[in-house]
Amino acid sequence: MRNHLSHLLKPIIEAICGELGVSFVPGMLDLQRPPDPNLGDFALNTAMRLAKPAKKSPLVVANLIAEKLAPLNESTRKTCKTDAPLSHLDGFAVPDIPTPVFKKIEVVAPGFVNLFVSECEIENQLVKTLSDPVAALCREGRPDTVVVDYSSVNIAKQMHVGHLRTTIIGDVIVRVLEARGDKVIRQNHLGDWGLPIAMVLMHAQPIMRELEASGKDLVKELPLERLEEIYREATRICAADSAAAAEAHRILVELQNGNAGLLADWRTITRLAMVEVYRIYNMLDVTLTPEHERGESFYRDMLADTVSAIDKTGKLVTSDGAGCVFLEQFRTKEGNPLPVIIQKADGGYNYATFDMAAIRFRIETLRANRLIYVTDARQALHFAQVFALADSIGWTRRDDAVSINCEKVSLEHVPFGSVLGEDNKPLKTRTGENVKLSELLQESIDRAFAVVNEKNGALPEDQKRAIAHDVGIGAIKYADLSQNRNNDYVFSFDRMLALNGNTAPYLQYAHARICSIFRKGGISEESINARPMLVHPAERALGLKLLQFPESVTMVAVELRPHILCNYLYELSAAFSSFYDGCPVLVATSEDEKQSRLALCRLTRDTLARGLDLLGIRTPREM
Ligand code: ARG
16 A cells, blocks of 8 residues: 555655745655544655755645645545546546545645544455455665575584574565565575585495495484484584594595595485485475575585685785685774684685685576575674675675666675573573474474364364464464564473464464354355445454555565564554454445455455465365
């Protein structure tokens, strides 16, 4: 709705600017939602922004705006027609608008223009959404090509709760961008090419040979859990024994030099580890597949060239034997220069080298104009540095900038806080170990089963199990997504599984309740496409709330903060509850009223389902 109004108002504001001799800038179209609905559905703050350059008081400008908007007002145009476009009123050009858009336009000191949208206009927009819900979410302008780097697990370490956030936040970002029509390229930047994997190889190779000799199945005998044990054991040994550490290093160098036997085993170990990772992605409904894997190893043959390309810019200096770039804006607490290390003193490459190679590949080969990285906040400095370096050496300038209407490739780090236990410390098991994600997910599903059993014990066992899965997984995801991602949050099964409050089960239940209205009435939702008639205040409020959906999705796409969509869906459920309390649906007073209210039910159900789907959360029809 806000977007739609901005489009209607823009030519009018531009014309006013012309009259006042002020040049229009988009920021002047400042359309806010006042916190108090008595102040209008929207407040236009344009007068405040125009007053100074126009050398007039805000109130005078506000009155002028109100006057020019009058042709859109109901009092000027009595009828509510859905056809008959009207292009010119009083000689003043307005876009083709079939009906009055506002029912009241109010000027308030010191210079606000409060806008009350007409029911007729809300209804028109709802009809549009009903007929083409996909178009409602489409972005304006040219779609971006976006690389989203998320999940990016490390091979040979179990996924623990720390990987939960990048995986599910990243997956919402890709779903949202895709829904808006962007071209999204998922990248799982696996940690698969460093010392940890060499240490695992060193200890796993003899075990692999033995298993092969006795004809055993590696997938069964070497699950991720076992690989992780091997990794821990190897780390312990290498720390205690410098000869072992030297041997691990030798293996790493050999692997990196392309030793065929090592490479084959490395490949096997990677696949073994990913079996468990995909089992978890699958449980979580995460959209990553093997085709999105492009781990550090992928860049191994580009690293030398990456370093020499940076060297050619003249910025690479040797400091303590290492290849470094010093950028003015990065300094230690003491004010000393802080380098970005691109090549280690022993000639090896590091995390930053891989990322520089990846940035180049993503821009030059994948042709992305937006790169998004989802990792915890502790990596903020790393990304700030590699981004600044890429900018400073010109890698983010696109030679085709004009044709893609993009000055520079945008590099965005999406940081997030930690998951804490009830003791406010990073979530650990009682014995102080990292909590395994798979166990956490299973516990949530088990607990959800108990809730479903209590609510709806008579359902068939299979169905109860399926619902428990959707609710248990949904609860964990939503508890994470509904927090502003920069904050830490406390993991609490009781809170996330509650049927009241801003939780997944609450929203899923709201959705299931609407499905039950249709079920009880023996009505198929698809048959409902009446024009909603907004008579009761709760109907009007619900209609307006429904039209806010695209706006919340846009905000997530821009700010990369899923909690904005969570809050919206929660508000939508509240608006639906008020509607349902005040407006009987199946026993409405007339058939027209019933059809209208069913249309509102359908729109709400569709929006909840679509919104939760963007969050990667399923919506069972019964709970
Ligand atoms: N594997 C890394 C980790 O677990 C995350 C990688 C993030 N992506 C990147 N391009 N650096 O910490």
